[in-house]
Amino acid sequence: MPPRPSGPRRTFVPRLEALDDRLCPAATATQIGHTLVVLGDAAAADDVAVQFTGDGTADVFGITPPQDRPFSGVTHLVVKGRGGDDRVRVFMTGNTVSQPLTIQLDLGSGDDSADVNLANFQAPTGQLVPVTIRANLRLFVQGGAGADGAAVRLGAVAGVRADVRARLGAGDDALDGFLMGGVGPDATGQTGGLEAWDVRGGAEDDSLNLYTAAIDLGAKSRLVATLRGEAGDDTVAADMNVAVAPINPLPARLVPAPVQLTLDGGDGADSVLADLVLRTPQANPTGTYYQLAAALRGGAGDDDLWLTLDGGQDQKSSKATVDGGLGTDLYVGPTGPGIRVLGVEE
Numbered sequence: 001m002p003p004r005p006s007g008p009r010r011t012f013v014p015r016l017e018a019l020d021d022r023l024c025p026a027a028t029a030t031q032i033g034h035t036l037v038v039l040g041d042a043a044a045a046d047d048v049a050v051q052f053t054g055d056g057t058a059d060v061f062g063i064t065p066p067q068d069r070p071f072s073g074v075t076h077l078v079v080k081g082r083g084g085d086d087r088v089r090v091f092m093t094g095n096t097v098s099q100p101l102t103i104q105l106d107l108g109s110g111d112d113s114a115d116v117n118l119a120n121f122q123a124p125t126g127q128l129v130p131v132t133i134r135a136n137l138r139l140f141v142q143g144g145a146g147a148d149g150a151a152v153r154l155g156a157v158a159g160v161r162a163d164v165r166a167r168l169g170a171g172d173d174a175l176d177g178f179l180m181g182g183v184g185p186d187a188t189g190q191t192g193g194l195e196a197w198d199v200r201g202g203a204e205d206d207s208l209n210l211y212t213a214a215i216d217l218g219a220k221s222r223l224v225a226t227l228r229g230e231a232g233d234d235t236v237a238a239d240m241n242v243a244v245a246p247i248n249p250l251p252a253r254l255v256p257a258p259v260q261l262t263l264d265g266g267d268g269a270d271s272v273l274a275d276l277v278l279r280t281p282q283a284n285p286t287g288t289y290y291q292l293a294a295a296l297r298g299g300a301g302d303d304d305l306w307l308t309l310d311g312g313q314d315q316k317s318s319k320a321t322v323d324g325g326l327g328t329d330l331y332v333g334p335t336g337p338g339i340r341v342l343g344v345e346e
Contacts, residue, residue: 029060029067035076038063040108045084050077052101054094054131075100081108085146091117092131102138111146111171119153119180130181131155133162141175143168143202153178157193157221159186166199172232174207175199177225179240184218192220197227201266204232214241214279221245222258230266233301237273238263243280244291250284257293257319264297269327272296273306274320281312290338292318298343300326305344307333 026041027048036058040046049061058071079088088105097118105114116139120130132155139162141150148168152175166175183193199208208227217223229236242259265272278292291312296305305322312318314337322331324343331344 027063029063029071031071031074034073035078036060036071036074038077038079040079040081040086041084043083045110046081046086046088048079048081048087049089049091050079052090052092052094052097054092054097054099056099076102076104078104078106080106081110081112083109085110086112087115088113089115089117091115092121095121095129095131097131097133097135097137100136102140104140104142106142107144107148109144109146112143112148114141114148114150114152116141116151117153119155119178132181133157134160134186136160137162139164141166141168143171143173145170147171148173150175151178152176153180154195156181157183157195159184159188159191159193161194162196164195164197164199168200168202168206170203172205173201175201175209177210179210179212179215179223181213182216182218183221183223184216185220189219192218192222194222194224196223197225199227201229201232201234201236203230205234205268206230206232207235208237209235210238210240212240212242215243217242217244217258219245219247222256222260224260226262226264228262228264228266229268229270229299231268232266233268233270234265235271235273236263236265237271237275239275241277241279242292244278244282246280246282247289250286251288252286254288257290259292261292261294262297263295264299265301265303266299268299268301270298270301270303271306272298272303275308276310276318276320278309278311278318281315281317284316287316290317290319294318294320296320296322298324298327298329302327303329305329305331305333307331307339309334309339313338 027046051059319338321340
């Protein structure tokens with residue numbers, strides 16, 4: 001891989017601390033039907049953790065008065081941090097998300113952090129247990145004024161839809177997304193899974209990063225990710241390693257690629273980086289079925305665009321478009337079949 005721009009990539013690193021450290025919790029929790037609402041203090045810094053079992057049961061830590069029994073039948077979680085430098089954590093203690101779940105995190109003003117782990121949990125034995133998402137999941141993270149940080153981890157998606165949307169707002173924000181499991185069909189093999197990420201940094205200098213383990217994309221399944229820095233000098237990056245199930249026969253007409261990635265720096269002097277590995281390229285002589293399609297866009301400003309694409313170029317299994325946009329831009333990466341380079345002056 002070519003050398004990357006000098007200076008470290010900013011990432012958000014969640015901190016592990018005991019749940020009961022906070023002495024004077026000011027947040028409150030109320031259940032209305034199937035919706036659990038956690039409301040933070042208007043000015044103070046809140047430290048809230050929500051623990052799901054995956055079947056609609058939830059426990060909330062860091063609230064007043066303390067919870068005396070689990071909340072049940074929860075399909076919708078709303079957390080409003082409001083003022084202060086808040087910390088919000090959402091995590092699992094069960095190995096399956098079996099009920100539909102919507103999570104809305106509105107961090108409010110201040111330098112806030114969110115840590116959502118729906119990928120794994122630690123069993124009492126110390127073993128790390130993976131989580132499988134078997135019901136539709138929607139996660140929305142809304143930042144505000146201030147330097148916000150978020151880490152989101154998702155486990156395997158099986159025959160359902162998992163959506164992650166983030167709007168980080170004004171400030172020097174960071175979001176790190178981790179795809180810890182693959183995307184595949186349900187138990188019948190008839191319904192494929194879909195995992196979709198839509199992340200926007202907002203104004204000022206943001207760092208948006210998406211990482212995968214070596215994941216598999218099963219039959220009839222898709223992975224679609226879009227990261228946009230918007231205004232400011234942003235770093236927008238993806239490090240992905242995927243294997244895509246082959247199809248036979250190839251379609252007669254061009255169809256969308258099952259893996260689609262868009263990285264867009266927006267206005268400003270941005271660094272846009274993609275390190276992509278397609279482990280199981282399928283020959284595409286008809287040009288109708290690309291397994292992986294990537295787009296890197298610099299936008300207005302003097303941008304650096306870096307691409308490594310390993311697997312499938314010669315077989316027409318993968319393709320990429322690199323567009324520097326307005327400004328004096330630098331591109332470091334492959335050229336040739338399947339690579340289209342536009343608007344790059346250097």
